[in-house]
Amino acid sequence: AQTVTQSQPEMSVQEAETVTLSCTYDTSESDYYLFWYKQPPSRQMILVIRQEAYKQQNATENRFSVNFQKAAKSFSLKISDSQLGDAAMYFCAYRGNTGTASKLTFGTGTRLQVTL
């Protein structure tokens, strides 16, 4: 079974600064997808960024980028120029890409605080 580990329960960053959230995962599959989801307080979860395992190039979406290290099974999220609206729970998630694999396996999340 696949597992996803987020070892940072909470992180804090000052507005306009950069922060990196860590995620490691365990799988025996070679083809899969990794995601970062953001869950603001009392609001629904939204997709921040995704990475296909077969791609060596790290995904970027505006101020959000990932550092995907397939051999190390590491998938960190970097948020640049942090904004107050970035404050939320961030979940790392894994989805396999073989057979009928469809479900997401989530980590326990990292709560990000953004301070002035």
Next chain:
Amino acid sequence: DTGVSQNPRHKITKRGQNVTFRCDPISEHNRLYWYRQTLGQGPEFLTYFQNEAQLEKSRLLSDRFSAERPKGSFSTLEIQRTEQGDSAMYLCASSLGLAGAGEQYFGPGTRLTVT
């Protein structure tokens, strides 16, 4: 695109009662997922449908839980004889098959409190 909607948003029930939640996916999405999220944890997979067929169920989905997706449109999740341990946020998500990364779009959730 109105997004994924869930009703009710909050439900308080007494132990032993039955409850039913509804999820309306994004209209063209053929896959629909149910997850459960307890405080301080990430969502855990419960079950998913492709069109009207229920293709996978988690071991978390005990006999007291049943899900349906008639006609491949909306879905309902019923919990019979609720227990305090059922208190959680129940999330619904939908996706357009496995096209691309098969991104799942989440609804706002139904928060269940069992007293």
